[in-house]
Amino acid sequence: MATFRLHGTRVLAVELSGDAVKAKNGAMVAYDGEMTFKKMTGGGEGLRGLVTRRITGEAMAVMEVKGRGTCYFADRATEINLVRLTGEKLYVEASNLLATEPALRTGTTFTGLRGASQGNGLFTTTVEGTGQAAIMSDGPAIVLRVTAQTPLIVDPGAYVAHTGNLRQQLQTAVGWRTLIGEGSGESFQIRFEGEGLVYVQPSERTTVGGQL
Amino acid sequence: MPFTRINSKMVEAPVTPGQRMFSQRGAMLAYRGRVTFTPSITGGQGGVMSMIGRRVANEATPLMVVEGEGSVMFGHGGHHIHTVDLAGETLYVEADRLLAFDGSLRQGTMFMGSQGGVMGVLRGQVTGQGLFTTTLQGKGSVAVMAHGGVFELPVTPARPVHVDPQAYVAHRGELRNKLVTAIGWREMVGRGSGEAFQLELSGQGTVYVQASEERL
Numbered sequence: 001m002a003t004f005r006l007h008g009t010r011v012l013a014v015e016l017s018g019d020a021v022k023a024k025n026g027a028m029v030a031y032d033g034e035m036t037f038k039k040m041t042g043g044g045e046g047l048r049g050l051v052t053r054r055i056t057g058e059a060m061a062v063m064e065v066k067g068r069g070t071c072y073f074a075d076r077a078t079e080i081n082l083v084r085l086t087g088e089k090l091y092v093e094a095s096n097l098l099a100t101e102p103a104l105r106t107g108t109t110f111t112g113l114r115g116a117s118q119g120n121g122l123f124t125t126t127v128e129g130t131g132q133a134a135i136m137s138d139g140p141a142i143v144l145r146v147t148a149q150t151p152l153i154v155d156p157g158a159y160v161a162h163t164g165n166l167r168q169q170l171q172t173a174v175g176w177r178t179l180i181g182e183g184s185g186e187s188f189q190i191r192f193e194g195e196g197l198v199y200v201q202p203s204e205r206t207t208v209g210g211q212l
Numbered sequence: 213m214p215f216t217r218i219n220s221k222m223v224e225a226p227v228t229p230g231q232r233m234f235s236q237r238g239a240m241l242a243y244r245g246r247v248t249f250t251p252s253i254t255g256g257q258g259g260v261m262s263m264i265g266r267r268v269a270n271e272a273t274p275l276m277v278v279e280g281e282g283s284v285m286f287g288h289g290g291h292h293i294h295t296v297d298l299a300g301e302t303l304y305v306e307a308d309r310l311l312a313f314d315g316s317l318r319q320g321t322m323f324m325g326s327q328g329g330v331m332g333v334l335r336g337q338v339t340g341q342g343l344f345t346t347t348l349q350g351k352g353s354v355a356v357m358a359h360g361g362v363f364e365l366p367v368t369p370a371r372p373v374h375v376d377p378q379a380y381v382a383h384r385g386e387l388r389n390k391l392v393t394a395i396g397w398r399e400m401v402g403r404g405s406g407e408a409f410q411l412e413l414s415g416q417g418t419v420y421v422q423a424s425e426e427r428l
Contacts, residue, residue: 010361010423028407029379030421032371037407063407074379074423077292077360 002101004082004132012073012080012099012134016065022106023073023099025061033069040064062106073099078136081199083163090127092135092161101131135161137201144198151193157204164196214353215286215295215312222287223295223355225312227280232315235286237274239311245282252277273307277315286312286355291428294362294420295355296384301417302349305356305382308428314352322347356382360424372414376407378425385417 002021007013011029014021025039040062065071074080080098083090091109100106107126127133135141137160146152146166153171162168169191192198215223227233227247240249252275278284287293288311296303298317313319321344348354356362358381367373367387374392383389390412413419 007363008361008423011363026376026407026425028376029423029425030365030373030375030419032365032373035374072363072365072421074360074425076426077422077424 004099004101004134006080006082007072009079009140010074010077012082014065014071014073014099016067016069016071018066018068020064020066020102021071021099022062022102022104023065024075024097025063027073027075027098028065029072029074031067031069031071033067035065035067035069035071038064038066073134075136078138079140079201081135081137081141083133083135083161083199084131085127085133085163086130088128088163090133090135090161090163091124092127092133094125096136096160097125097127098134098136100127100133103131104129104133135199137199138203138205139201141199141201144200146192146194146196146198148193148195151191152198153189153191154198154200155204156188156190158200158202159190160199160201162192162196162198164194166192166194166196166198168192214297215355217293217295218285220292220361221290222285223293223312224283224285225353225355226283227278229279229281233278233284233312234275234315234319235278235284235312236288236310237276239286239288240278241285241287243282243284245280247278247280247282247284250277250279251275273310278312288357289428291357291359292361292422293355293357294381295353296382296420297353298348298384299351300349301384302347303354303382303384304345304347305354307346309357309381310346310348311355311357313348313354314350316352317348317350317354320347320349321345356420357428358420358422358424359426359428360422362420362422365419365421367413367415367417367419369414369416372412373419374410374412375419375421376425377409377411378427379421379423380411381420381422383413383417383419385415387413387415387417387419389413 002019003015005013028037075098085104105128109124109126141160144152171189171191215225218224222241225233234252237251293311304322323344362381365373392410392412393408
């Protein structure tokens with residue numbers, strides 16, 4: 001059974017004993033023991049998965065790491081957060097997903113206009129099943145709880161991932177100031193309603209909305 | 213003269229009369245007391261011959277000599293700093309990763325191509341590190357820069373470690389390093405896993421790895 005362990009805040013150590021994990025392509029920094037790296041063609045979800053990813057552009061380059069020993073993963077010195085899933089679904093941007101346990105299934109969902117405003121395209125990656133996933137954030141991420149009474153509004157550029165039963169909706173605050181180039185830089189926000197958790201990073205990606 | 217960590221990106225070192233220190237030029241952030249910074253024309257220790265050696269080997273990072281009485285704070289480019297204390301062994305590190313080191317350490321240049329023949333030469337090309345590396349030997353402290361923090365991995369004869377060449381920072385001890393390739397038909401058709409080249413370190417020692425695959 002693969003075990004995920006954080007080595008500091010920016011390095012993920014995965015103990016393998018003959019099994020395999022899925023990880024972002026090229027994210028290995030060191031290992032001991034015996035490991036083989038194989039780029040996954042079609043993501044292991046069959047032909048349908050391959051076609052979907054091709055069309056949606058949510059083409060996360062994934063490799064399968066298999067072997068015995070300890071493998072260390074890190075990516076551009078970003079902070080790593082471990083998320084334990086027990087049957088629920090994790091929505092995460094493909095670029096923020098570092099590694100998943102083999103028992104987890106990954107897929108793609110349509111996000112609509114929100115995705116476009118985040119600069120991530122119209123689709124997002126979902127991780128489903130029971131096990132651990134490692135997600136990356138630029139700076140230490142905070143986890144914010146959303147309840148039915150307290151909806152949460154997040155900057156699209158700072159959004160990393162979410163779990164639970166959440167409805168999301170893009171809201172705009174575009175006024176005449178934005179049109180003359182005097183916007184506050186907060187013209188687009190994502191509103192989360194329902195029950196769940198949202199991961200937010202202390203940094204903002206360059207997004208279309210962020211410029212306005 | 214050990215370095216004191218101020219935070220992950222800044223170190224402080226005491227300077228006492230008669231004890232020189234070398235640091236990368238421009239890496240001083242602040243100092244207390246009377247300290248002078250002299251550009252080192254020979255780029256370190258060992259006179260003109262070793263200067264020429266370093267120039268030829270392209271390991272000549274501009275250094276300065278830090279002398280006087282007080283304490284100096286070092287940092288550079290917002291990179292994470294890792295300090296290594298040496299007690300007689302040798303540290304192998306790229307010259308441009310060196311932030312500061314004690315004058316008591318002997319500086320040298322080593323031809324890496326001598327380890328492993330053709331693969332040794334290729335190793336330098338693949339990692340972008342060139343054919344030469346800087347060695348520091350003796351008793352003292354070294355401050356090394358890395359992108360995104362450093363972690364240490366022990367290497368024992370029974371437990372060799374493989375490192376991504378871009379994430380390799382430095383190593384110490386009696387280690388042999390060898391470039392291993394895992395190139396198959398997948399790489400040829402452009403479907404590589406991004407891990408085609410790895411450095412295999414075997415022997416007895418410690419390897420320093422950074423949490424990023426970006427060069428400085």
